[in-house]
Amino acid sequence: PLVTTREIIDSARRDGAGVGAFNVITLEHAEAIVMAAESAGRPVILQISENAVKFHFGLLRPITMGVTEIATRARVPVSLHLDHVEDQELLHQAADAGFSSVMYDASKKAYADNVADTRDAARWARDHGLWLEAELGEIGGKNGAHAPGARTDPDEAAAYVAETGVDSLAVAIGSSHAMAVQTADLDLDLLVRLRDRVPVPLVLHGSSGVPHDQLRSAVHHGMVKINIGTALNVAYTGTVREILSQPDAPIDPRKYLGPARDAMAETITHLLGVLDPRQ
Numbered sequence: 001p002l003v004t005t006r007e008i009i010d011s012a013r014r015d016g017a018g019v020g021a022f023n024v025i026t027l028e029h030a031e032a033i034v035m036a037a038e039s040a041g042r043p044v045i046l047q048i049s050e051n052a053v054k055f056h057f058g059l060l061r062p063i064t065m066g067v068t069e070i071a072t073r074a075r076v077p078v079s080l081h082l083d084h085v086e087d088q089e090l091l092h093q094a095a096d097a098g099f100s101s102v103m104y105d106a107s108k109k110a111y112a113d114n115v116a117d118t119r120d121a122a123r124w125a126r127d128h129g130l131w132l133e134a135e136l137g138e139i140g141g142k143n144g145a146h147a148p149g150a151r152t153d154p155d156e157a158a159a160y161v162a163e164t165g166v167d168s169l170a171v172a173i174g175s176s177h178a179m180a181v182q183t184a185d186l187d188l189d190l191l192v193r194l195r196d197r198v199p200v201p202l203v204l205h206g207s208s209g210v211p212h213d214q215l216r217s218a219v220h221h222g223m224v225k226i227n228i229g230t231a232l233n234v235a236y237t238g239t240v241r242e243i244l245s246q247p248d249a250p251i252d253p254r255k256y257l258g259p260a261r262d263a264m265a266e267t268i269t270h271l272l273g274v275l276d277p278r279q
């Protein structure tokens with residue numbers, strides 16, 4: 001069923017588990033994520049990014065309506081999250097489009113502007129019953145700005161959360177967006193210091209590039225929401241490429257999108273196992 005992100009995060013926090021938050025670009029992504037969540041018996045967050053909305057001609061509703069239907073029919077708890085929102089207008093559309101949480105991304109702004117804008121976004125979110133995630137400390141790789149050296153300072157993070165009133169915080173501890181191979185190196189000591197200073201759940205972005213043993217350790221040390229996008233597309237595109245490179249490759253897209261969806265589901269099932277402390 002469709003539940004709120006707050007419910008999923010609160011129960012994961014109680015259990016010391018990590019929650020997989022997977023990026024949806026097409027309906028097949030959402031189908032694969034739910035297939036995998038059902039087979040793993042784990043709750044999951046489906047997230048649609050501002051960039052994905054831009055891809056769908058800037059329209060939030062068509063993809064969201066499909067994804068909401070898929071989430072509602074799932075046999076495990078599923079929530080909908082609007083990811084990496086910079087546009088205020090899109091932020092304000094989230095409330096009546098079926099989302100229960102939003103990441104408001106002012107991370108590219110100067111600290112004072114980030115605080116002021118995020119505080120406004122958090123107040124708006126609270127008034128509309130939405131759970132708000134924000135980010136402090138640039139996470140590299142987004143829009144070509146590759147900054148794997150970016151780190152979030154624990155004291156600054158604590159002050160930021162107090163000043164803005166956000167419900168969760170994305171921090172920079174060594175991961176980087178859009179990595180197709182697992183060569184990132186997380187600073188787990190920094191994670192522990194952040195966890196001890198920051199009262200709200202922590203979020204890891206760019207998790208596709210993190211070795212799986214480090215993902216597991218990150219959850220063990222208090223990371224709660226684990227954002228994963230690129231790993232799905234590695235499976236998707238690899239499968240499509242393989243099928244279409246055959247002689248007599250099929251014309252019907254279902255013949256390559258079906259296997260691509262299965263390949264994504266397999267990757268996700270594996271990742272959900274990595275995030276599950278009981279395994």
Ligand code: G3H
Binds near residue numbers: 083178208209231
């Ligand atoms: O917000 C989305 C995530 O940070 C995804 O990052 O595509 O590098 O896994 P990734």
Ligand code: ZN
Binds near residue numbers: 084177205206227
């Ligand atoms: Zn991200």
